[in-house]
Amino acid sequence: MKKLTAVILTLAMLAGILCFSAAAGNKKAPVLLDDQALGADALIDGQTVYLPFRAVCEALGYTVSWSDKDGAATVSAARDGDVVSIDVTNLKVTDNGHLYNAAVFSGQGVYLVSGRTFIESGLFSTAFPAGASYDAKSGRIALSRRYENNVSVVNESVVSQDDYLKTTVQYPQLSDLADTAAQGAVNDILKQAAQSAQIEGQKNAADMAQAIKDGFRSAVGMCETYFNYMITYNQSGLLSVVLSDYQYTGGAHGSTIQTSYTFDLSTGQALKLSDLLDGRTDYTAYIDTVIRKEIDKRVAAGDLSEFDLAPFKDIGADPAFYLANSGVVFYFQQYEYFPYAAGIQEFNVSYSELNQMLNSAFRLLSDGxxxxxxxxxxxxxxxxxxxxxxxxxxxxxxxxxxxxxxxxxxxxxxxxxxxxxxxxxxxxxxxxxxxxxxxxxxxxxxxxxxxxxxxxxxxxxxxxxxxxxxxxx
Missing domain, CATH: 2.60.40.2020 (Immunoglobulin-like)
Structure with missing residues (x-):
């Protein structure tokens, strides 16, 4: 049985390798750090960049190791207590205790090609303090180091299961921030969001139990709460956290609500878009236009369909957003403008585009x-x-x-x-x-x-x- 399992896993990985090789068309690009070539090429699939994991991590000072235990291939990188492991077989990332999927908007985030691990550049930037930019004209990829805030992020988790509810909750808590009052304010907001998800799941389970007790045979018997997070920006005294709250109460599928917070770590304040951007500029009209053009582009390419009766018009007075390393990302909930199958659609407006619209206190986002x-x-x-x-x-x-x-x-x-x-x-x-x-x-x-x-x-x-x-x- 163990041999059969190993064969199945090997075939699954091989299928991923073959699919990627065909899609990428074997297009390669050299990777540079501090203008020095690493001697290992990245793979390019359209506009998606896949970095050579070992070469990039070692250039950044990490020690890389490989394990193939219990039929799961895992590659790990460690440096000064920072440990990131990627389960290449099951496509999972463990980032200093925080577990999340190795998936990206464009598809799979990690591939094995000829025995070497390649990781999508955005996923790499999430797990490591570095970014990558691809210059199509020169055909080169430049790595840049990222200097993160002087704060530690501790992963808190709650995992439980009973007759009616399966709960998997992870949320971040800060430590070592110089201002303990600011740290407490941030931690309270994030912990409360996780607790609210748990309370909602418990209510759903109680309703399910009552439905079964009342004889509704269509009740599925098991609800689920899955709550997770991603830290999307952790620099220059600012911290952006995206929270994902999935609830399943029966039926064909569950639903996910995405929320986000951008904190000023000097005060612990959760910032609104109007705090970041100058109200004397017409930034909302500009952002509306950028998003409208991108929606039209995705629809024309057949990648997205939009509700005819309620199309996107504007971001409104208090839009949902978060900071990424490249720009401000706006997003819309399931069913807000697009069908459920479209998921949560996101739209990045680069800092360079917003440069003249940023409040002076946040011009650092574009100027560095x-x-x-x-x-x-x-x-x-x-x-x-x-x-x-x-x-x-x-x-x-x-x-x-x-x-x-x-x-x-x-x-x-x-x-x-x-x-x-x-x-x-x-x-x-x-x-x-x-x-x-x-x-x-x-x-x-x-x-x-x-x-x-x-x-x-x-x-x-x-x-x-x-x-x-x-x-x-």
Whole structure:
């Protein structure tokens, strides 16, 4: 029986390989990180990019391993406590304890081709702090590192089953955020959303039990609640979380409600679109036009059908949206404008398109961080991100330590260390810090490079760097 199972799994994977190879037409593109080719090509299927998993992960400093246990092929990548595993056989991702499907809008997110794992670029960007952009003219793919917020995300889960209800719930909780009040506000919102899904499932199950007790033979006997999430943006002091609430109460299929929150981590506030975009601009009309054109394009291609009696006209006063790494994504619920089979349709409006419509406090979404200069007075506006990059070598025992003279003016948003890429032990790399400007004022950031056991007093003038930042509203 075990041999038969293994054969079936092998055939299933082989079918996926053959389907992908035929669809992709063997089109390849070189992958570059910091303008250096990785020596491994990505595969291109139309506009969808599939990255070579091992080569990309190793270039980013991850250790990659392969397992084929109990008939399931799994590839894993680990770096500094960050562990991502992909079940290639069953198409599941375990991202630091968070389990979700390896599926993307265009179809399957992971393929095995000639014994090598390829992962769709958007799925890769969800699981790893990096992105990929494909330039069709040059035929090249550029990888870019992403510096995520200085916060930990803990996966909380509830799994249970009784006679009438199967419950699978996962939701995120933040830890290690400097502002504990802001952290608590975010966690309360996310936990309450998960609890509301559980309560709805319990009510559905109670109704099912009563229906069966009352003799309704058509009652199926088992309800289901499946609640999950995706973190779609985690940079520059902003966090976007998409929640998916699936409820099955009988019948041909269940229903899914998608909600989302975008948080300012300096306050814990859930932001509306009107907080991000400048009301003095006609941003709603522009977004309406972009979405209308994309709907028409999908309909014309035969990929979508729209209800004739209630077609899309505008996003309304308080639209559903979330932040992605590439832009603001708007979405519509099942049956809102399209049939159930269309699922939840999403429409991305790039940050570059919205650049002149963003409020000044959120212009960083399109402009990115400002590189700080220790030899000059640096000017930031409230909401801007100032970036510091310093070289170092942790294998020597030396580390950079920093102090901000006024934490009400500047807040640490993220910090990370990137190896140089030289495979030699002790080759060093770059430390990167992002600081968010909070309000008007002047603050100094002082960095000192020393060994912890030797103390701050051991830092010489040559190992001390000071950045002066003036923030305006």
């Amino acid at each position: 961080p400002v590189t700080l200069d220790p030899k000059a007075e640096n000017a930031l506006s409230a909401g801007d991100i100032g970036r510091v990059t310093l070289g170092g070598n942790p294998t020597t025992g030396y580390t950079w330590h920093y102090a901000v003279s006024d934490s009400a003016v500047l807040m640490l948003a993220s910090e990370s260390y990137q190896p140089s890429g030289d495979p030699g032990v002790g080759s060093g790399g770059a430390y990167v810090w992002d600081f968010k400007a909070l309000k008007a004022g002047t603050a100094a950031i002082t960095f000192k490079y020393y060994r912890d056991w030797e103390g701050e007093a051991s830092a010489t003038a040559a190992n001390t760097v000071v950045y002066t930042v003036n923030v305006t509203e």
